[in-house]
Amino acid sequence: MHKRILPVIALGAVATLGLAACTGGSGSADGATDGEGQELTVWIMKGTNPDASAFYDAVSDAFEEKTGATVTIEEVQWADAHDRFVTSIAGGTTPDIAETGTTWTAEFADAGALLPIDEYVDAESGLRDDLVEGLAVAGTYGEELYGMPWYAGVxxxxxxxxxxxxxxxxxxxxxxxxxxxxxxxxxxxxxxxxxxxxxxxxxxxxxxxxxxxxxxxxxxxxxxxxxxxxxxxxxxxxxxxxxxxxxxxxxxxxxxxxxxxxxxxxxxxxxxxxxxxxxxxxxxxxxxxxxxxxxxxxxxxxxxxxxxxxxLGGSHLSVFNTTKNADLAWEFVKLMTTGEFAEQWAAETGYFPGVASAMEEALASTDPLIAPFAQQMVEGGASVxxxxxxxxxxxxxxxxxxxxxxxxxxxxxxxxxxxxxxxxxxxxxx
Structure with a gap:
């Protein structure tokens, strides 16, 4: 099967940190990233979306249709995640992409484990201005963006x-x-x-x-x-x-x-x-x-x-610098965090998307338990x-x-x- 949801297994022994980015992406004739025959590994925290299987199937199918690449989505328990990240960073066994909590992104960037994504964000028309400010601030370290806003609550x-x-x-x-x-x-x-x-x-x-x-x-x-x-x-x-x-x-x-x-x-x-x-x-x-x-x-x-x-409490999607194809990794991050899949994840979890354009429905809502939170997030979302x-x-x-x-x-x-x-x-x- 081309995609699967797995618990993260025990990681390798701790080794000296010595990571190098491999960004060997290739483009197709129409400008899309060609991922034929390649596979990405993605870690997502377990529990935010209790019934995520259908969502993972849909996003994996859409990604394969667009790029030709397959994706393995592995679920990680929040309680175990930080230690597993630290161990994988030290051992060079990080995934291509992972959900990073807003207070972890700067830590992993400081460890040299993440790739900055500014060039990708800026290449997408209007995307930089569309990022929810508080999440973008939390994902920025040393004036570079390392965490793509995904979802948040406030x-x-x-x-x-x-x-x-x-x-x-x-x-x-x-x-x-x-x-x-x-x-x-x-x-x-x-x-x-x-x-x-x-x-x-x-x-x-x-x-x-x-x-x-x-x-x-x-x-x-x-x-x-x-x-x-x-x-x-x-x-x-x-x-x-x-x-x-x-x-x-x-x-x-x-x-x-x-x-x-x-x-x-x-x-x-x-x-x-x-x-x-x-x-x-x-x-x-x-x-x-x-x-x-x-x-x-x-x-x-x-x-x-x-x-x-x-x-703002929530998460980013970050690209780790052990990935062999950063362009392909960004395509998956973009698919997950913008457009219909961002809206679907928000609807299924009760959180808000990390891009303002995907919050239009929430901001226009007359539901007294949705609209005020959406306004709080857009007008008053902040970061520690x-x-x-x-x-x-x-x-x-x-x-x-x-x-x-x-x-x-x-x-x-x-x-x-x-x-x-x-x-x-x-x-x-x-």
């Missing part, structure tokens, strides 16, 4: 429409309006948390930093500097933590919550407003049919209005600092520890942000 404001309708509340468009709505909910429904602040949910924090005009970290030359202790960032973090410590919209227990705990509390009817991902509404309704028609979504307000940026070292920041839980120290009353915002900025700066520059 966090926005979710709320209980029945509660808002009962109390005659408008959806907040500024931070002051969040407090106004929260106070009304707290007074009328003291059994509900108006706006919980989960202490172990890093990506819930950054919209408030950005919404006040702050930054996580900035790069000057080769040096990163955390900006969590800037006046703007502190204002955002003060507002966010005040939702719990000053206004009483949260609970002490939420100090250790992850996003999954927040979703559970929402589904149990204990939460009126929260930030959560575009991938959650349908899952919440499927698990709790009584919530049908009771969930609304809106963009996250910036301090005085407009859209506060929110971290694009550096291989940001993984060390996440492993150390610098942001979460800062947040929890404020929520627990152990430190004030000024002290907590000063210490977190020092730690983050150190980790980013190691």
């Amino acid at each position: 966090r926005a404001l979710m709320y209980r429409t029945d509660v808002f309708e009962e109390l005659g509340l408008e959806v907040p468009t500024t931070w002051d309006e969040i407090v106004t709505a929260g106070e009304a909910i707290k007074a009328a429904k003291p059994e509900m948390m108006a706006f919980p602040v989960p202490g172990d949910a890093e990506f819930q924090v950054y919209p408030w930093v950005w919404g006040a005009g702050g930054e996580i970290a900035t790069l000057e030359g080769d040096t990163w500097t955390s900006e969590l202790d800037s006046a703007e960032s502190r204002a955002g973090l003060q507002f966010y933590t005040d939702l719990a410590t000053k206004h009483g919209f949260s609970s002490a227990g939420a100090t250790t919550w992850r996003e999954t705990d927040l979703s559970d509390a929402f589904s149990q009817g204990n939460v009126a407003m929260m930030l959560n991902g575009s991938w959650t509404p349908n899952a919440l309704i499927e698990a709790n049919p009584e919530l049908e028609g009771k969930i609304g979504a809106a963009t996250i307000p910036a301090q005085d209005g407009g859209v506060a940026p929110s971290v 600092p694009v550096t291989p070292n940001f993984g060390a920041v996440q492993a150390k839980k610098t942001t979460n520890a800062m947040l929890q120290s404020i929520l627990s009353g152990q430190k004030d915002v000024e002290t907590a942000t000063k210490e977190a900025a020092v730690e983050m700066t150190d980790l980013l520059n190691k």
Whole structure:
């Protein structure tokens, strides 16, 4: 059979990194890449699309029809993927193409394992401007694009429409309006948390930093500097933590919550407003049919209005420099990430495509659980600092520890942000 879906088998022993790009593509008379007799290996993470077999068959057939080449798509468990990538990079056994999470692309590019794809993107009319900005930023390292945006999800404001309708509340468009709505909910429904602040949910924090005009970290030359202790960032973090410590919209227990705990509390009817991902509404309704028609979504307000940026979660498709035919690899990447297959993958997974043109239907949708997330992604999709070292920041839980120290009353915002900025700066520059 010319295509198959396989689990990735155990990889070879670690060897010294010594990779060289082999870009021996050849063109046909009509300008298309001639891949007759060639085969590509592609790694895709397992679980994002639970029933991907039909999709893989369709994209493989289309690729073979266009290029004459075959493709083997291998599924990798997310939990095992990073270690397997590291081992394969060291051993020179990487696939031609792989799905790389947005926080991994810079790491693998820094290791010298990926090919830059700028020349391919720029050769496609209009494609560069069509890339969703936050995903393109996350896929760029050293001013070169190594990850082609494929799909993404984004966090926005979710709320209980029945509660808002009962109390005659408008959806907040500024931070002051969040407090106004929260106070009304707290007074009328003291059994509900108006706006919980989960202490172990890093990506819930950054919209408030950005919404006040702050930054996580900035790069000057080769040096990163955390900006969590800037006046703007502190204002955002003060507002966010005040939702719990000053206004009483949260609970002490939420100090250790992850996003999954927040979703559970929402589904149990204990939460009126929260930030959560575009991938959650349908899952919440499927698990709790009584919530049908009771969930609304809106963009996250910036301090005085407009859209506060929110971290895009998602993936790129990257070409590894062990490929024997980079031109052919790009043809497959383009097929997967643009046009009908980008739209089909998004429809089947509940995520959004990585190119704006494939989001036209979502942006035009009147579905209250689709359109606001699409708007958030296009107008306010953002990336964490694009550096291989940001993984060390996440492993150390610098942001979460800062947040929890404020929520627990152990430190004030000024002290907590000063210490977190020092730690983050150190980790980013190691």
